[in-house]
Amino acid sequence: MNNQKLELFDVKDKKIAIIGATGILGSRYVEFLANKGAEVIIGDIDIxxxxxxxxxxxxxxxxxxxxxxxxxxxxxxxxxxxxxKSKYGTLDVLINNAQIKPEGFYNPFEKYTKETLMKVIDGNLVGVTLACKEGCKLFLEQGHGVIINVASIYGIVAADQRLYDGVENIYFPDEKFSSPVSYAISKAGVVQLTKYLASYYREKNIRVNCLTPGGVFDNHDDRFNSQYSSRTLLGRMADKDEYNAAILYLCSEASSYMTGFNMIIDGGWSVI
Ligand SMILES: NC(=O)c1ccc[n+]([C@@H]2O[C@H](COP(=O)([O-])OP(=O)(O)OC[C@H]3O[C@@H](n4cnc5c(N)ncnc54)[C@H](O)[C@@H]3O)[C@@H](O)[C@H]2O)c1
Structure with a gap:
């Protein structure tokens, strides 16, 4: 790759597929990348x-x-x-951004059912793995490709359950709210999947990286917001647009020497 000749952060005309594209963050990525001239495939279960x-x-x-x-x-x-493939003949980037929250997702650990556990792992990890598999078939045919898998800080450090002290549990009003085990173990798997694939496709011009976001402010209750914020070095939750630049970096030639990496953007949450 010749840095002299390429606009490093250019995604113009790149075909970028986002799975889980219509939620809080996915819709921001769609808008941001489309504004940069990319042709975005808006993939989601909510058509x-x-x-x-x-x-x-x-x-x-x-x-x-x-x-x-x-x-x-x-x-x-x-x-x-x-x-x-039939519409474009090519795909430059696949972003696995979906997360699923089936019934029972917020059950306390003692009440977690195998059914709910399997459903979350299915969507958050198995589905991501299979999407990588199918995407890579296309990448292998065309000789290049980039994958960005989206994990979470709760996949790399334990959920700080103290944050939920005093926070209303709208799902089980009589119980203390806790961050679910299914989310933690499925997101941890996404980080490892990323490393596995980066190594597996090391010589195939396929780069695979991970984005690990911290919590995004989305009208959370004041108590949670303040407890969460005080746990970060920057003293606040993320704004919905604060991951766009990282996505652009990972999609573009600017990250041409990066693979197998987990980019943690969490306001300093995981360093203390
Ligand atoms: N929002 C945060 O604070 C935060 C923090 C850390 C990590 N993340 C991660 O970032 C990603 C995006 O988060 P978000 O808050 O925008 O999530 P979100 O719940 O708003 O969006 C998830 C999207 O996935 C889609 N989806 C659900 N099931 C699907 C399926 N079976 N197939 C395809 N699409 C499906 C939903 O329709 C939705 O559009 C997630 O992977 C999440 O775990 C978010």
Missing amino acids: DKCNNLSNLMKDKGQKTLPLYIDNTDESSIIKFFSEI
Whole structure:
């Protein structure tokens, strides 16, 4: 790669597929990358939201493709990539950003059922693995590709359950709220999956990195916000747009020498 000739952070005309593209952060990535000239494939289980977001982008003159995907259904994953292949013939970047919260997700550990555990691991880890597998088939054919898997600080350090002291549990009002075990173990797996694939495809011009975000402020209750914020070095939760630049870096040639890396952006949460 010749840094002299390339605009390092350029994603213009790159085909970037985001799975889990219509939620709090995914929709920001769609907007940000489309504004930079990328052609974003808006992949999500909520097809209405995909269509709405795509129409919003169209009104701004940007090209996006809304595309249904249920990453807990292997045939849906296969169809997703085959539709991308028939429409564009190519895919530059795959971003695995989906998370699932089935019934029972917020159960306390003692009441966690195998069914809920399996569903979360299915969407947060197995589905991500299978999406990487199908995406990489395309990458191998074309000779290049980039994957960004999205984990969480709760996948690299233990959830600080003290943060939920005094926070109302809207799911089980009689019990203390806790951050779920299924989330922690599935997100930890995403970090390891990233390293595995970076090593596996080391000679195939496929780079695989991970983004580990800290908590994003989304109208949380004051008590939680203040307890969470005091646990970070920067003294606050993240703004919804504060991961966009990292996504751009990881999507573009600016990160050409980076693979297998877990980029932790957490306001200093995990260093203390
Ligand atoms: N928001 C945060 O504070 C935070 C912090 C750390 C990590 N993260 C991670 O960042 C990512 C995005 O977070 P968010 O807050 O925007 O999440 P979100 O819940 O708002 O969005 C998740 C998206 O995934 C989609 N989805 C659910 N099941 C799916 C399936 N089976 N197939 C395809 N799509 C499916 C949902 O429809 C939704 O659009 C997640 O992986 C999350 O774990 C978020």
